[in-house]
Amino acid sequence: MTPTRVSKHHDDDHDHGAHQEPGFLGFVKRWVFTTNHKDIGTLYLTIAMVNFLLAGAMALLIRSELFLPGHRLIAPDFFNTMTTMHGLIMVFGVVMPVFVGLANWQIPMMLGAPDMALPRLNNWSFWLLPFAFTILLSTFFISGSAPNYGWTFYAPLSTKYGPPSTDFMIFAIHIMGMSSILGSINIIATILNMRAPGMKLMQMPMFVWTWLITAFLLLAIMPVLAGTVTMMLTDRHFGTSFFDAAGGGDPILFQHLFWFFGHPEVYVLILPAFGVISEILPTFSRKKLFGYHFMVYATAAIAFLSYIVWVHHMFTAGVPIQAALIFMYSTMLIAVPTGIKIFNWVATIFKGSITFETPMLFAIAFLFMFTLGGFSGLMLAIVPADYQYQDTYFVVAHFHYVLVPGAIFSAIAAVYYWIPKWTGHMYNETLGKLHFWLSTISLNITFFPMHFLGLAGMPRRIPDYALQFTDFNQIATVGAFIFGFSHLIFLYNIIQTVRGKGKKATKRVWEGAHGFEWTLPSPPPYHSFLTPPVFVEEASSHEAWDVSDHHEK
Amino acid sequence: MTSHTKGSYYLPPPSKWPLVGSAGIFCLLFGLANWLHGNHFGTVLFGIGAMLIIYMIFGWFGTVIRENEAGLLNNEQVEKSYRWGMIWFIFSEVMFFSTFFGTLFYIRVYSVPWLGGEGIGDLTHVLLWPNFVAKWPLLATPNPNEFTAPHSVMNTWGVPALNTLILLTSGVTITIAHWGLLKKKRTQLAIAQLATILLGISFLIMQGVEYGEAYMEKGLRLDAGAYGNTFFMLTGFHGLHVTLGTIMLIVIFGRILKGHFTPAHHFAFEAVAWYWHFVDVVWLFLFIFVYWI
Numbered sequence: 001m002t003p004t005r006v007s008k009h010h011d012d013d014h015d016h017g018a019h020q021e022p023g024f025l026g027f028v029k030r031w032v033f034t035t036n037h038k039d040i041g042t043l044y045l046t047i048a049m050v051n052f053l054l055a056g057a058m059a060l061l062i063r064s065e066l067f068l069p070g071h072r073l074i075a076p077d078f079f080n081t082m083t084t085m086h087g088l089i090m091v092f093g094v095v096m097p098v099f100v101g102l103a104n105w106q107i108p109m110m111l112g113a114p115d116m117a118l119p120r121l122n123n124w125s126f127w128l129l130p131f132a133f134t135i136l137l138s139t140f141f142i143s144g145s146a147p148n149y150g151w152t153f154y155a156p157l158s159t160k161y162g163p164p165s166t167d168f169m170i171f172a173i174h175i176m177g178m179s180s181i182l183g184s185i186n187i188i189a190t191i192l193n194m195r196a197p198g199m200k201l202m203q204m205p206m207f208v209w210t211w212l213i214t215a216f217l218l219l220a221i222m223p224v225l226a227g228t229v230t231m232m233l234t235d236r237h238f239g240t241s242f243f244d245a246a247g248g249g250d251p252i253l254f255q256h257l258f259w260f261f262g263h264p265e266v267y268v269l270i271l272p273a274f275g276v277i278s279e280i281l282p283t284f285s286r287k288k289l290f291g292y293h294f295m296v297y298a299t300a301a302i303a304f305l306s307y308i309v310w311v312h313h314m315f316t317a318g319v320p321i322q323a324a325l326i327f328m329y330s331t332m333l334i335a336v337p338t339g340i341k342i343f344n345w346v347a348t349i350f351k352g353s354i355t356f357e358t359p360m361l362f363a364i365a366f367l368f369m370f371t372l373g374g375f376s377g378l379m380l381a382i383v384p385a386d387y388q389y390q391d392t393y394f395v396v397a398h399f400h401y402v403l404v405p406g407a408i409f410s411a412i413a414a415v416y417y418w419i420p421k422w423t424g425h426m427y428n429e430t431l432g433k434l435h436f437w438l439s440t441i442s443l444n445i446t447f448f449p450m451h452f453l454g455l456a457g458m459p460r461r462i463p464d465y466a467l468q469f470t471d472f473n474q475i476a477t478v479g480a481f482i483f484g485f486s487h488l489i490f491l492y493n494i495i496q497t498v499r500g501k502g503k504k505a506t507k508r509v510w511e512g513a514h515g516f517e518w519t520l521p522s523p524p525p526y527h528s529f530l531t532p533p534v535f536v537e538e539a540s541s542h543e544a545w546d547v548s549d550h551h552e553k
Numbered sequence: 554m555t556s557h558t559k560g561s562y563y564l565p566p567p568s569k570w571p572l573v574g575s576a577g578i579f580c581l582l583f584g585l586a587n588w589l590h591g592n593h594f595g596t597v598l599f600g601i602g603a604m605l606i607i608y609m610i611f612g613w614f615g616t617v618i619r620e621n622e623a624g625l626l627n628n629e630q631v632e633k634s635y636r637w638g639m640i641w642f643i644f645s646e647v648m649f650f651s652t653f654f655g656t657l658f659y660i661r662v663y664s665v666p667w668l669g670g671e672g673i674g675d676l677t678h679v680l681l682w683p684n685f686v687a688k689w690p691l692l693a694t695p696n697p698n699e700f701t702a703p704h705s706v707m708n709t710w711g712v713p714a715l716n717t718l719i720l721l722t723s724g725v726t727i728t729i730a731h732w733g734l735l736k737k738k739r740t741q742l743a744i745a746q747l748a749t750i751l752l753g754i755s756f757l758i759m760q761g762v763e764y765g766e767a768y769m770e771k772g773l774r775l776d777a778g779a780y781g782n783t784f785f786m787l788t789g790f791h792g793l794h795v796t797l798g799t800i801m802l803i804v805i806f807g808r809i810l811k812g813h814f815t816p817a818h819h820f821a822f823e824a825v826a827w828y829w830h831f832v833d834v835v836w837l838f839l840f841i842f843v844y845w846i
């Protein structure tokens with residue numbers, strides 16, 4: 001059998017590795033000045049992990065306060081800052097960076113490129129982030145209060161009535177937006193320009209496709225967020241009235257602008273996750289991805305539709321009923337391409353010879369629970385029903401079901417899937433499975449009861465609740481603590497793998513894995529492909545994986 | 554990380570400029586936030602940030618220009634990466650301006666008429682500000698005690714029309730410069746480039762005159778209700794971009810005098826020309842929607 005993709009790469013004969021001078025200063029200089037996609041990918045993944053633990057700890061504080069009704073543990077204002085910062089950090093500090101980190105590691109390798117197209121810009125995109133988070137976290141030390149109006153920072157809570165720290169949050173968002181825009185430009189340039197000779201767009205791995213589309217989403221929405229927070233700033237300090245009706249503006253305009261950013265943003269969080277799942281399911285089912293072309297079109301359709309649904313966040317805010325109805329239908333339309341994706345994933349594993357390694361377990365959990373989150377999303381899209389659900393725990397349950405087993409699980413799956421390639425060592429499978437079962441079960445213990453709480457009328461973002469909600473809240477809190485601590489197993493497993501404790505990984509790592517990254521040694525050379533490999537089309541592009549082709553193992 | 558084989562993609566060595574840039578932006582914005590809250594070290598930090606950013610711009614662009622003159626970037630694929638980078642950067646700028654245009658349309662089409670009692674706004678109108686009459690330009694705000702509206706607004710066919718003419722002409726002169734570059738007519742290139750710069754500067758001067766008139770005579774200020782807000786936000790950010798574009802044109806002019814750029818290889822010139830055209834097109838929309846209709 002001939003390998004499906006031929007690599008002309010002469011095995012790292014002139015791979016010079018990282019240039020690291022001796023000593024602590026050398027270490028710092030290597031990581032701070034690096035222009036290497038793998039180093040930068042590692043930095044992104046690290047900052048995401050640190051922020052994940054930080055924002056997770058905030059969630060546990062929230063759950064502790066909600067363990068019993070009444071005002072018990074933390075002051076109400078501090079509770080509000082916790083919900084705000086938990087959301088902001090999870091979105092901007094965890095899910096976005098973790099996928100950019102994966103993109104950095106994987107896209108050049110998957111395309112057969114030596115590095116990202118614009119390596120210095122790549123470094124800049126990353127190093128803006130620690131500065132942005134320094135500013136964001138500095139708000140805890142500013143008199144008044146840290147941001148306390150929810151991660152959506154609606155006007156006038158954040159303008160007229162916002163604490164002084166709001167301005168710091170605004171500038172942190174400006175810097176994060178810059179980082180995302182520069183990162184997206186780089187990813188687009190890489191994908192359009194750095195593909196191995198012979199690789200056409202419709203032959204790219206799905207993960208690359210989803211990132212290409214995500215990068216376009218980011219380019220279109222991050223400037224809108226930047227403009228919006230700029231108007232907040234002028235409303236706060238320079239006497240403008242964009243979000244104040246007394247001067248002719250409208251606080252609801254803020255919601256329109258925020259959600260014009262915010263809805264595509266949730267697809268920024270989930271499309272790369274779709275890409276990861278589309279890589280993992282075929283590998284462990286030992287089948288090609290079902291309906292590759294439809295997967296690409298569906299992703300593009302979701303991205304397009306995501307621009308014209310934002311008002312579904314504002315049904316109760318006072319928009320004309322015609323607008324609410326139009327946006328209800330456009331929102332429901334998203335279920336069509338999403339349904340295509342779910343169908344194709346199921347068809348991919350159908351009749352496959354499946355094995356259940358940790359990445360596959362997380363991917364299958366994604367399939368079930370993301371779909372569940374999608375269904376509650378459909379319920380929320382129905383205008384009259386939404387009048388009932390708006391601002392209750394049902395909404396909290398919905399978006400945690402799409403983001404935790406959706407975005408977070410697929411990121412975890414991706415780390416388990418690719419870490420043998422990155423480090424050259426296998427992770428500990430037993431611990432991986434333990435992490436999976438603990439986190440999956442506890443996730444459902446945490447978030448499933450929130451559906452009932454919401455339907456029964458428990459409002460979100462309030463530190464206290466009526467007595468009858470106590471039982472479900474206690475269950476959720478217990479689940480949250482198990483969920484939180486289960487990730488320490490994950491962290492331990494990663495650290496041990498990076499330290500080289502596991503057994504050596506082969507080139508291909510997984511029996512059913514296909515693509516350029518698996519033709520490189522594990523760990524791969526510092527510059528992935530200095531001489532571009534030649535992309536050889538398989539029997540009929542993506543239609544024919546040769547399942548028996550694993551002689552490299 | 555030197556001597557890659559010929560034809561391979563240029564991978565720059567580790568660089569300090571991104572970190573300098575990040576630190577500069579941090580100092581600038583963290584300083585500004587402190588400044589807004591009356592902390593005096595904020596002003597200092599702001600100044601340090603601005604200097605760091607200027608240092609970064611000189612250092613980073615200087616590095617790229619040196620690499621370019623050394624022939625390291627003389628590679629079709631590398632140049633294409635820069636092209637894609639610039640194109641999508643301009644796209645993100647377009648979206649930034651769209652935010653403010655969107656705001657303008659929303660305020661004109663929805664929020665102001667609603668405040669005047671139309672559509673879903675009848676109760677708001679009756680209960681909050683029954684005396685407010687919806688009209689654009691907004692010469693009376695819903696609550697005049699809080700926000701003072703301007704007495705009058707700019708005359709479309711005065712300075713704004715002249716500025717339109719100036720910018721359109723500059724779009725022509727930069728194209729003439731480009732032709733000169735392509736046909737190796739260096740004098741034509743230099744003169745047309747200089748003309749573009751002078752047109753850019755005269756636009757800025759006219760805009761300054763207009764702002765003076767708006768503030769001193771018409772009471773048209775940034776805080777003069779929704780009309781002033783959108784007027785200054787849109788023209789202000791546009792003016793900022795013209796300023797940046799003019800600085801970029803001046804840098805290119807300097808490089809022209811130094812003999813840089815060949816007919817086959819002049820990406821920096823093109824990038825600045827694209828940027829200039831972008832600024833030009835934004836102005837046309839401004840002229841139509843802010844000044845004219």
Ligand SMILES: [Cu+2]
Nearest residue numbers: 263310312313
């Ligand atoms: Cu949405």
